[in-house]
Amino acid sequence: CKTNPKVYNNYASLLLEKGITKGVLPLLKQSMKFGKYDYDSVQNLGLYYALIGDYSNSLKYFELAAKKDNPKLFSVYLNMVVIYLQKNDKVRAKYYLQEAAKLGNSKKLLSLQKMLE
Numbered sequence: 001c002k003t004n005p006k007v008y009n010n011y012a013s014l015l016l017e018k019g020i021t022k023g024v025l026p027l028l029k030q031s032m033k034f035g036k037y038d039y040d041s042v043q044n045l046g047l048y049y050a051l052i053g054d055y056s057n058s059l060k061y062f063e064l065a066a067k068k069d070n071p072k073l074f075s076v077y078l079n080m081v082v083i084y085l086q087k088n089d090k091v092r093a094k095y096y097l098q099e100a101a102k103l104g105n106s107k108k109l110l111s112l113q114k115m116l117e
Helices: 005-017 024-032 039-051 055-065 073-086 090-103 107-116
Strands: none
Touching: 005 024, 005 039, 024 039, 039 055, 039 073, 055 073, 073 090, 073 107, 090 107
16 A cells, blocks of 8 residues: 555645644655655745754755746745745845745735835
8 A cells, every 4th residue: 555645745734834843854755755846845845944944955945846837836935035034135035025926915925025125
């Protein structure tokens, strides 16, 4: 019986939503073991590394997820804005904020815009 890789990713996602990082990395690695990286797993790796304060790895995975055909591109860009703000790189933060603004709007986008003014 082969477990669907999405099961590992979904469980990791639930943990990350609660701010729990313990045990998440093996789940995400298991999720990606069965084939090419899917956007959800890659984005969750970005979130995982952001939560543990490893912003370089976080950006690495968000950049992998920042592909035009990713249906969650808007949230990837918003996450990148937050990471660049953490790294005190307002130039890149503004760039990704502008990219996100081209795709949609949200309360989070508006609050990030105010932070960069």
